Amino acid sequence: MFRARHLLGIEPLAPPEITTLLDLAETYVDLNRRTVKHSDALAGMTQINMFFENSTRTQSSFELAGKRLGADVMNISMQTSSVKKGETLIDTALTLNAMHPDLLVVRHPQSGAVDLLAQKVNCAVLNAGDGRHEHPTQALLDALTIRRAKGRLHRLTVAICGDIAHSRVARSNLILLGKMENRLRLVGPATLMPSGARDWGCEVHEDMREGLKGADVVMMLRLQKERMDGGFIPSEREYYHRWGLDAEKLALAAPDAIVMHPGPMNRGVEIDGTIADDINRSVIQDQVEMGVAVRMAAMDLLARNLRAERGARAAEMMA
Amino acid sequence: MILHFHNARLIDPEAQTVAGGTLTVRDGLIEAVGAEAPQGAELIDCGGKHLAPGLIDWGVKIGEPGERHKESFRSAGLAAAAGGVTTVIARPDTLPPIDTPEALEFATRRAADAPVNIRHMAALTRAREGREMVEMGFLQDAGAVAFTDGVRVVPDTRLLSRCMTYARGLDALIVGHPQDPGLSKGAAATSGKFASLYGLPSVSPMAEVMGLDRDLALVAMTGARYHADQITVAASLPALRRAREAGLDVTAGISIHHLTLNEYDVGGYRTFFRFTPPLRAEEDRLAMVEALAEGLIDVIASFHTPQDEESKRLPFAEAAPGAVGLQTLLPAAMRLYHQGGLSLPQLWRAMSLNPARRLGLPAGRLSAGAPADLVLFDPDAPFVLDRFTLLSKSKNTPFDGARLEGRVLGTWVAGRRVFGAQA
Numbered sequence: 001m002f003r004a005r006h007l008l009g010i011e012p013l014a015p016p017e018i019t020t021l022l023d024l025a026e027t028y029v030d031l032n033r034r035t036v037k038h039s040d041a042l043a044g045m046t047q048i049n050m051f052f053e054n055s056t057r058t059q060s061s062f063e064l065a066g067k068r069l070g071a072d073v074m075n076i077s078m079q080t081s082s083v084k085k086g087e088t089l090i091d092t093a094l095t096l097n098a099m100h101p102d103l104l105v106v107r108h109p110q111s112g113a114v115d116l117l118a119q120k121v122n123c124a125v126l127n128a129g130d131g132r133h134e135h136p137t138q139a140l141l142d143a144l145t146i147r148r149a150k151g152r153l154h155r156l157t158v159a160i161c162g163d164i165a166h167s168r169v170a171r172s173n174l175i176l177l178g179k180m181e182n183r184l185r186l187v188g189p190a191t192l193m194p195s196g197a198r199d200w201g202c203e204v205h206e207d208m209r210e211g212l213k214g215a216d217v218v219m220m221l222r223l224q225k226e227r228m229d230g231g232f233i234p235s236e237r238e239y240y241h242r243w244g245l246d247a248e249k250l251a252l253a254a255p256d257a258i259v260m261h262p263g264p265m266n267r268g269v270e271i272d273g274t275i276a277d278d279i280n281r282s283v284i285q286d287q288v289e290m291g292v293a294v295r296m297a298a299m300d301l302l303a304r305n306l307r308a309e310r311g312a313r314a315a316e317m318m319a
Numbered sequence: 320m321i322l323h324f325h326n327a328r329l330i331d332p333e334a335q336t337v338a339g340g341t342l343t344v345r346d347g348l349i350e351a352v353g354a355e356a357p358q359g360a361e362l363i364d365c366g367g368k369h370l371a372p373g374l375i376d377w378g379v380k381i382g383e384p385g386e387r388h389k390e391s392f393r394s395a396g397l398a399a400a401a402g403g404v405t406t407v408i409a410r411p412d413t414l415p416p417i418d419t420p421e422a423l424e425f426a427t428r429r430a431a432d433a434p435v436n437i438r439h440m441a442a443l444t445r446a447r448e449g450r451e452m453v454e455m456g457f458l459q460d461a462g463a464v465a466f467t468d469g470v471r472v473v474p475d476t477r478l479l480s481r482c483m484t485y486a487r488g489l490d491a492l493i494v495g496h497p498q499d500p501g502l503s504k505g506a507a508a509t510s511g512k513f514a515s516l517y518g519l520p521s522v523s524p525m526a527e528v529m530g531l532d533r534d535l536a537l538v539a540m541t542g543a544r545y546h547a548d549q550i551t552v553a554a555s556l557p558a559l560r561r562a563r564e565a566g567l568d569v570t571a572g573i574s575i576h577h578l579t580l581n582e583y584d585v586g587g588y589r590t591f592f593r594f595t596p597p598l599r600a601e602e603d604r605l606a607m608v609e610a611l612a613e614g615l616i617d618v619i620a621s622f623h624t625p626q627d628e629e630s631k632r633l634p635f636a637e638a639a640p641g642a643v644g645l646q647t648l649l650p651a652a653m654r655l656y657h658q659g660g661l662s663l664p665q666l667w668r669a670m671s672l673n674p675a676r677r678l679g680l681p682a683g684r685l686s687a688g689a690p691a692d693l694v695l696f697d698p699d700a701p702f703v704l705d706r707f708t709l710l711s712k713s714k715n716t717p718f719d720g721a722r723l724e725g726r727v728l729g730t731w732v733a734g735r736r737v738f739g740a741q742a
Contacts, residue, residue: 088629088632088633089633089634090632108634110634110635110636110637111517111518111519111588111634111635111636112517112518112519112587112588112634112635112636113634115587115588116588116632116633116634130518131518131634131636132518133517133518134518165515168518171516171518194514194515195510195511195514195515195521195523196510196511196512196513196514196515196516197515199511199512200512200515200516
């Protein structure tokens with residue numbers, strides 16, 4: 001069961017759709033571990049990656065996912081393109097749409113920009129992160145990582161720590177883990193906590209020791225260096241002292257708690273290097289692996305819906 | 320020329336009554352209410368519908384000079400007439416702004432294109448930059464009814480206090496936009512659950528309270544006449560009440576959009592719902608309706624802000640704020656009549672009588688000697704709004720596709736029919 005036409009966020013997905021996607025992703029995890037990593041799920045289809053914001057990890061993950069499924073993949077870095085010449089987002093979308101892509105992967109610095117773009121094109125659109133709104137494939141890869149590590153994706157205590165206010169990763173994870181009925185905690189300095197966070201049905205902790213108590217999953221977020229000018233937090237070292245994940249704080253979590261990070265990491269700012277590298281606790285490398293599999297599953301499902309939709313339209317025209 | 324309206328329901332905002340009756344107009348002025356038809360009068364059968372003073376829409380942006388493709392005096396005037404607005408109080412935030420008597424003369428000349436009355440506000444500081452005060456005396460002589468920098472707050476309190484002191488000497492009205500500029504910088508939504516879930520840059524409602532507190536302290540200091548353009552959150556009301564009780568010469572307004580919509584209407588990043596200040600929580604909206612009924616908030620206006628499609632077809636936080644409203648002010652206000660518990664005389668006090676009083680205009684009344692600026696309308700007539708039927712050059716309304724009630728049947732300015740077929 002997966003009905004969506006686009007993957008714009010976690011919000012519109014129903015729990016069975018999430019489960020369907022994760023189950024399919026499992027099969028791609030297996031495929032990706034073989035020597036011949038190829039499927040024809042997207043054979044003949046065109047995938048365009050359009051990144052209005054710098055990204056190496058997400059873009060290469062999407063690129064690899066598309067290539068392993070047999071799609072023709074094109075990357076456009078919008079930071080050096082006609083946007084600089086004053087073209088509007090909608091014109092850019094219409095221009096690309098005229099090239100008949102089947103899958104459009106978009107990242108944009110403004111919340112809601114990918115929704116806007118999806119209204120103007122007739123292919124499947126995947127949100128690779130819009131402003132501080134959503135980053136659905138990140139939440140899905142986190143969910144798959146958790147499910148594999150903990151054996152389930154419900155009734156877990158998950159602590160999301162750090163810069164919640166500016167994080168689309170936090171939002172998508174909150175929505176997904178909330179839909180799957182987990183106990184959620186937000187941990188971080190009040191300056192980096194979104195207003196209204198307490199209305200989201202999760203606990204909010206400023207004291208990291210309180211927030212980590214008994215947690216099954218500790219999800220660290222990247223602290224954006226550009227925010228460390230004294231505007232949100234006084235300094236990196238004070239931040240590390242109070243909200244950086246070190247062995248002492250982690251000891252308060254459940255003994256088998258896993259540590260996650262969406263990357264790229266700032267070692268010694270939000271996370272201690274030895275914890276990030278601890279193969280018994282850290283699943284950070286698994287997250288990267290799951291990322292490719294989840295993106296393959298997402299594009300596969302959207303492509304199936306796209307084919308079905310086009311088939312139905314063709315049948316309608318014949319009738 | 321004599322007009323005699325009969326078979327009408329007359330809304331009298333002064334007496335706060337609605338009653339059946341007749342109204343006689345001679346040479347552009349109301350001559351009598353409830354009189355018999357004089358000899359030779361043109362008889363107008365109102366068919367039992369409501370006849371009221373025309374609306375006075377305070378704070379309308381017209382794109383002249385500078386942005387005539389968004390709105391001209393002509394198009395704004397036609398939209399106003401179709402919306403039952405007989406007097407438009409134009410904003411000075413044009414390109415360039417109305418900050419010199421010469422610019423005001425230009426705008427006044429151009430305004431003759433409009434079929435309704437147009438009065439102008441002038442900028443408070445040169446180029447609306449908050450550094451030097453404008454030639455208030457000259458501008459007042461040239462017809463400016465009030466002074467405002469629009470939504471740009473004058474950050475320099477010393478300059479603002481001098482502007483207020485100088486204005487007091489001229490008995491001029493200053494219109495402020497209560498908002499703390501630091502807190503509200505870059506904000507596109509009101510902070511809270513909605514803005515956080517949608518990932519929109521947001522501002523606390525307290526930014527309005529801080530701006531209002533600051534302005535009211537300066538009013539207490541200088542004794543100026545002051546009008547807060549938009550009070551939109553419940554937390555601002557105690558300060559406003561205290562200022563009134565202390566006898567300060569302070570009034571306040573609100574936009575029809577903040578009275579009829581809330582933050583959740585933004586839905587899937589719909590940029591036609593982006594306003595300055597942003598839409599508020601439902602509790603705030605309800606508190607504002609109550610404050611209006613009580614008379615603590617004096618004025619309802621549309622804050623008509625035409626934007627072309629290109630300014631709105633953008634990601635939410637990049638889209639230009641504001642909506643057109645001249646033609647939807649009356650039907651949107653009918654939502655408050657049908658569902659909000661406000662009476663028609665209460666609404667007309669806020670949309671016609673109070674702005675007239677505050678700006679020293681003779682309109683807004685149904686009494687002998689007042690100008691015959693009138694609107695005939697049916698508060699119950701339902702329709703679904705199609706934005707492309709609006710007469711404004713710009714079609715950016717949040718009510719596109721909305722079910723509204725309240726149709727304007729005829730509009731008269733100084734006894735001259737400017738909208739509606741002859742009955």
